[in-house]
Amino acid sequence: QVQLVESGGGLVQPGGSLRLSCAASGIIFGINRMDWYRQAPGKQREFVASIFSGGITNYVDAVKGRFTISRDTARSTVYLQMNSLKPEDTALYSCKFVTYAMDYWGKGTLVTVSS
Numbered sequence: 217q218v219q220l221v222e223s224g225g226g227l228v229q230p231g232g233s234l235r236l237s238c239a240a241s242g243i244i245f246g247i248n249r250m251d252w253y254r255q256a257p258g259k260q261r262e263f264v265a266s267i268f269s270g271g272i273t274n275y276v277d278a279v280k281g282r283f284t285i286s287r288d289t290a291r292s293t294v295y296l297q298m299n300s301l302k303p304e305d306t307a308l309y310s311c312k313f314v315t316y317a318m319d320y321w322g323k324g325t326l327v328t329v330s331s
Contacts, residue, residue, distance in 0.1 A: 218242040218320065220311050225325030232329070233299045238311030238322055240292035249314040250287055250294040254307035254327075264309070265296060279305075301329045 224236040236252070249268050255261040265285040266274045273285050284297040294311055310324040 218244055220313060220320050220322035222309065222311055222322045222325035225309060225327045227328045227330065228301055229331050230302060230329055232301050233297070234301065234327060236296040236298065236309055236311075236325060236327075238294045238296075240313065240320070244292055244313055244315060244320065246315045246317065247289075247292065247313050248316065250285075251312040251314065252285060252294070252296045252309060253312060254305075254309045255324075256304075256307040259307075261310075267294065298327070301327075303329045305329050 219241045220238055221241060222236060222238045224234055228234055247269065249266055251266040252264040253261050254264050264276055264279055265283055267285045267287050275283060282300045287294045306327060306329050308324040308326050311322045313320040
């Protein structure tokens with residue numbers, strides 16, 4: 217079964233940047249939307265950003281102007297460029313691919329923003 221694998225997380229100081237990647241281990245047909253979610257310690261998972269097949273993007277208000285979602289359709293990969301990181305951005309970041317048939321989830325990559 218095709219899996220999603222995230223990478224790019226790590227420890228960064230406040231104000232720093234990270235670029236997350238999420239790649240499919242095989243071919244996924246009919247991807248309608250690619251999402252990023254995050255779950256901070258002790259909190260529920262929340263939506264961060266999405267990019268639709270037509271290129272339209274959406275962001276949660278807390279990251280607007282700081283995060284940018286992009287994709288490489290040919291490689292079934294989605295990215296999340298995170299700038300001006302804040303301690304409250306600390307979380308496990310997971311990706312999701314939405315198709316007509318099913319949703320695919322990755323296991324996540326940990327981002328820690330701390331001095």
